[in-house]
Amino acid sequence: MKNRRTFLKTACKPIVLAAFGIPILEACSTEETPESSTSSGSQSQATPKEPLQIDLTSSQFLDLEVVGGWINYRDEDLLLIRISANEIRAFDNSCPHQGNRDRWSFDGSKFTCGYHNNSYSNSCSGSLTCYTTEIDGTILTVNL
Ligand code: FES
Numbered sequence: 333m334k335n336r337r338t339f340l341k342t343a344c345k346p347i348v349l350a351a352f353g354i355p356i357l358e359a360c361s362t363e364e365t366p367e368s369s370t371s372s373g374s375q376s377q378a379t380p381k382e383p384l385q386i387d388l389t390s391s392q393f394l395d396l397e398v399v400g401g402w403i404n405y406r407d408e409d410l411l412l413i414r415i416s417a418n419e420i421r422a423f424d425n426s427c428p429h430q431g432n433r434d435r436w437s438f439d440g441s442k443f444t445c446g447y448h449n450n451s452y453s454n455s456c457s458g459s460l461t462c463y464t465t466e467i468d469g470t471i472l473t474v475n476l
Contacts, residue, residue, distance in 0.1 A: 381476040384408055388470045396420060402438045409433060410463075410474065411443060413454055421454060422474040424461035428452065 344382075388396060393412075395401040402413035403423055411423040425433045427445040435446030441450045443460065456462035466473045 382476055384410075384474040386412075386474065388467075388472055400440060404434070404436050405432065409456065410476075411436060411460070412472075413438065413455040415454075418467060420465040420467060420472055421467055422465050422472075423454075424463070427459070428459040 386393065392405075393395065395403050396412055396414045399414050399416060402411065404410075405412050406425070409425050411425045413421050413423075415421055423443075425436065427433070427447065427450065429445060429448055429450045432445060432447045435448065437444050438454070439451075442453050444451045452458050452460045454460075464475045466475075
């Protein structure tokens with residue numbers, strides 16, 4: 333009797349159930365199965381995008397010829413603004429409030445989203461996501 337109790341306490345449950353004629357498909361091991369390296373979400377990294385090159389001579393960028401000129405370049409989801417002869421800033425055109433992209437206005441120092449009239453500085457230290465840019469001749473490179 334003592335041996336039977338000891339057996340029931342120490343044997344893994346599937347073996348006990350099998351001893352009573354109850355089939356069950358379960359391993360007795362208590363070790364955790366290591367996850368495959370492809371299933372781990374915590375180690376995934378965002379793939380950096382290729383820099384975007386924009387030909388500023390294209391007619392859709394004419395507003396960027398003058399300091400203070402800006403466009404909402406919706407093809408690439410960017411707000412572009414000419415800061416000086418040698419600088420054009422690029423921001424993600426997703427509103428920090430709710431992510432809308434298509435109702436922007438600019439008053440000379442800040443962008444305003446028309447959905448709820450929140451305004452954001454045209455500084456790269458503001459709330460809009462800012463990308464570094466380079467101008468080489470008529471080519472603007474935006475490092476996304
Ligand atoms: S979505 Fe832009 S202010 Fe609300």
